[in-house]
Amino acid sequence: MLKLISLELRKYRFSRHIGYAAMAGLAILLFLTLLGITDYGAEDYAFSTFAGSFMLIDTFVRATFMIFAGVLLSTMIALEYRNKTMGVLFTYPIKRRKLIAAKLVIIFVFTFGMILLTDVLMGSVLVVVDRFYPFITDSLTMEQARELLLEYTVSSLSAAAMALIPLLFGMRKHSVTTTMVSSILLVLIVCSGFNGPVVSIESIIAIHLALGAAGLCIAWLSMHRLETKDVN
Amino acid sequence: MTYIARTIGVTKTYGGTEVVSDVCMNIRQGEIYGFLGHNGAGKTTLMRMLTNLVKPTAGEIELFGEKLTPHSYEVLKRMGSVIDYPFFYDGLSAWDNLDLHCEYMGFPDKKVIGTMMEQVGLKDIGRNPVREFSLGMRQRLGIARALVTTPELLILDEPINGLDPAGIKELRDLLKRLSAEYRITLLVSSHILGEIEQIADTVGVIRGGRLIEEVSMERIRGQHNEYIELRPTDVRKAAYVMEHLLGLRNYKLVGEHTIRVYDPGMSPSELNASLVRHDVAIESIFKRAHSLEEYFMNLMKGDGGIA
Numbered sequence: 001m002l003k004l005i006s007l008e009l010r011k012y013r014f015s016r017h018i019g020y021a022a023m024a025g026l027a028i029l030l031f032l033t034l035l036g037i038t039d040y041g042a043e044d045y046a047f048s049t050f051a052g053s054f055m056l057i058d059t060f061v062r063a064t065f066m067i068f069a070g071v072l073l074s075t076m077i078a079l080e081y082r083n084k085t086m087g088v089l090f091t092y093p094i095k096r097r098k099l100i101a102a103k104l105v106i107i108f109v110f111t112f113g114m115i116l117l118t119d120v121l122m123g124s125v126l127v128v129v130d131r132f133y134p135f136i137t138d139s140l141t142m143e144q145a146r147e148l149l150l151e152y153t154v155s156s157l158s159a160a161a162m163a164l165i166p167l168l169f170g171m172r173k174h175s176v177t178t179t180m181v182s183s184i185l186l187v188l189i190v191c192s193g194f195n196g197p198v199v200s201i202e203s204i205i206a207i208h209l210a211l212g213a214a215g216l217c218i219a220w221l222s223m224h225r226l227e228t229k230d231v232n
Numbered sequence: 233m234t235y236i237a238r239t240i241g242v243t244k245t246y247g248g249t250e251v252v253s254d255v256c257m258n259i260r261q262g263e264i265y266g267f268l269g270h271n272g273a274g275k276t277t278l279m280r281m282l283t284n285l286v287k288p289t290a291g292e293i294e295l296f297g298e299k300l301t302p303h304s305y306e307v308l309k310r311m312g313s314v315i316d317y318p319f320f321y322d323g324l325s326a327w328d329n330l331d332l333h334c335e336y337m338g339f340p341d342k343k344v345i346g347t348m349m350e351q352v353g354l355k356d357i358g359r360n361p362v363r364e365f366s367l368g369m370r371q372r373l374g375i376a377r378a379l380v381t382t383p384e385l386l387i388l389d390e391p392i393n394g395l396d397p398a399g400i401k402e403l404r405d406l407l408k409r410l411s412a413e414y415r416i417t418l419l420v421s422s423h424i425l426g427e428i429e430q431i432a433d434t435v436g437v438i439r440g441g442r443l444i445e446e447v448s449m450e451r452i453r454g455q456h457n458e459y460i461e462l463r464p465t466d467v468r469k470a471a472y473v474m475e476h477l478l479g480l481r482n483y484k485l486v487g488e489h490t491i492r493v494y495d496p497g498m499s500p501s502e503l504n505a506s507l508v509r510h511d512v513a514i515e516s517i518f519k520r521a522h523s524l525e526e527y528f529m530n531l532m533k534g535d536g537g538i539a
Contacts, residue, residue: 007335011321084319091283092336093308227302231285 004094004102012076017068017110024068025118028060029125040135047126050140054148057122061115062159063191069111069163070183074176076103077167081174087231097223104164104219112160119152154205161212162190164219171222234261235294236385236417237282242291244277244441252277253441254291259385259419259434264411266432266449267421268528274441275421279315279389282419284308295385309337312383314391318374322363326354326373329362330380339381348376351406367394375403379410386410387419392427400427407431425528437531445531452527460493460500462517464507467491473510478503 008014036047047053077100080086090096130136165186170179190211237259244252252274259265269275280286281293284300293300295307320329330345349355352372357365365373371394378386388407392400408431410416422428428435429449437445464470467489474480474493482494493503500517507514 003335007332011324011332013323083322084317085321087285087315088319089336090285091308091311091313093305093338094336095303095305228287230287231280 001098001102001105004098005106008076008102008106014106014110017072021065021068021110021114021118024064025061025114025121028057028064028118029122032057032060032122036135047136049138050126050136050144053126053136054119054123054152057126058119058152058155059191061118061122062155063187065111065115065118066159066163066187066191067183068114069107069160070166070180070186072107072110073164073166073170073183074179076107078170078174078176078179081171082176090231096226100223100226104167104222108160108164108219111163112156115156115159116152119156120149123148123152155208158208158212161215162186162208164215165211167215167222168218234297235259236261236296237419238294239278239281239288240292240294242278242281242288242293244274244281244286245289251441252281252288255438255441255443257436257443257446259417261417262411262415263433264407264418264420264431266428266435267419267438268423268425268428268435269421269438270423273438275438276316276389277441278438279313279387279419279421282387283311283313283315285315309381310384311387312378312381312385313387313389314371314374314378315387315389318370318377320362320370320373320377323361325359325361326365326376327358329373330377333377334380337381344380344382348380351379352376353402368396368399371395372399372403375406382414383416385417385419389421390423391420392422392424404431429528435528437528439531458496458519460498460503460517461486461520462491462493462500462503462507463489463515464491465513465515470507470512473507473512477510478506 039045039047046056080089089099092099126136127140163183163186166179166182169175169182173179190208235258237257239255239257242252242255242257243250255274255278257278267275267278277286281288282295282300284302284304287302295304296310298304298307300307320326321332324332326349327345330348331342334340334342334345346355349358352375354369354372354376357369362370362373371391375388375391378388391403391407395403404427407418407420411418411433420428420431432449434446434448435452436443462470467485470491471483471485474483474491480493480495480498484492484494486492500519504514504517
């Protein structure tokens with residue numbers, strides 16, 4: 001499996017995606033900084049509390065990297081079907097399930113890793129900046145920070161899992177557009193209205209976990225009976 | 233007789249339509265099997281079934297003496313194929329594509345890549361991305377990819393598409409060499425009769441999804457060798473004389489003015505003299521070898537051939 005993963009990374013020159021991810025991270029940072037500066041003093045200032053600020057960061061980061069995952073799904077699966085290189089891949093003496101699994105592991109690990117890393121980096125930037133130029137009204141205890149790390153981990157895991165939902169369309173329709181549109185729609189649904197009508201934290205977590213489970217289910221289904229299906 | 237690949241009553245149905253019907257194909261070890269048929273006759277579907285990309289609706293496929301199942305992976309190591317069109321990772325170089333192929337096939341000897349690129353005449357541009365390649369170059373790279381892991385069975389679907397005349401000749405020589413020197417079994421499809429005729433040991437003709445003929449070239453050459461073609465001034469009279477006075481029954485009218493005589497044992501000069509003796513004037517008469525192209529054309533069109 002590790003060999004298949006390394007071949008996939010080589011095939012798509014995956015290292016360049018790390019560069020793109022860094023650019024996306026910088027764009028989020030720039031946007032949130034602008035939001036922090038221009039909105040300062042407003043009644044509903046987004047960075048008024050640590051909890052709110054961390055949630056805002058997480059929402060943006062998740063949205064960005066879930067769409068990023070959609071791009072990867074389109075390139076590594078839908079496009080590979082459309083360009084018919086999947087047919088070449090399936091003439092190799094390797095289980096098809098394993099070939100697809102190698103791709104999905106890369107996308108899952110990359111999405112999870114990038115969300116967690118960016119969340120933690122941005123959170124740290126927020127804490128450091130607040131230390132020198134205090135703008136957040138409440139304070140952050142070590143206990144809260146530990147809890148936050150756990151929350152970020154769970155949130156990154158569920159986001160990486162639910163980012164696989166567009167695979168349902170990628171595998172069936174073999175269409176890049178459908179995969180991308182479903183990825184964007186998913187982000188619009190799960191990453192909107194974080195401070196809108198009051199929904200309890202528990203119910204948000206439940207929804208995220210349920211969607212994450214759905215993503216994993218779809219990933220499993222996409223590999224199910226792959227060996228007996230025709231490749232045209 | 234060792235068969236490398238066999239299909240036993242293989243049928244493939246798409247949406248209620250049979251695109252391949254009850255095909256029984258037998259490919260012997262070391263031979264070049266020419267697979268002839270018009271576009272859409274079912275050649276590619278059958279080749280896809282042999283490489284396990286498409287599963288038969290009915291029937292069985294045997295490769296290297298073993299039944300092919302959806303979970304047969306080991307046999308794929310012993311095969312090389314270019315089916316439909318040579319697809320590649322276009323952003324990668326030709327070299328990288330072959331390197332990846334060797335990795336996926338579990339083939340460790342990377343030195344062969346250079347040799348293979350040289351054989352197909354792509355050594356100088358091997359580091360260029362495949363997206364810059366013409367169809368002919370892709371075709372050659374596809375053959376290099378299929379061959380690089382030294383397969384025992386090579387399946388090539390319309391390999392001369394996009395090749396220039398020099399390229400076609402090179403490919404023909406390469407395929408013959410692979411068969412003669414390395415004993416590689418080849419299944420080569422084409423809708424161009426001349427190509428198959430020049431390289432194949434056995435020919436399978438597919439029409440409307442059915443394999444209507446599977447015959448060795450040696451046998452066809454033996455069966456359809458020579459005939460006399462003549463243009464008499466009066467075709468009806470000539471036919472009458474031949475049938476009733478000269479006792480020739482194996483002849484055929486071709487068009488309005490030409491007669492072909494398949495009866496052996498009569499030379500053009502004898503026939504000419506006999507007809508003239510019976511007051512049938514002859515505009516032209518000569519001996520011809522029967523065109524295999526014509527034979528296959530008739531089979532493919534559905535006229536049943538000339539025999």
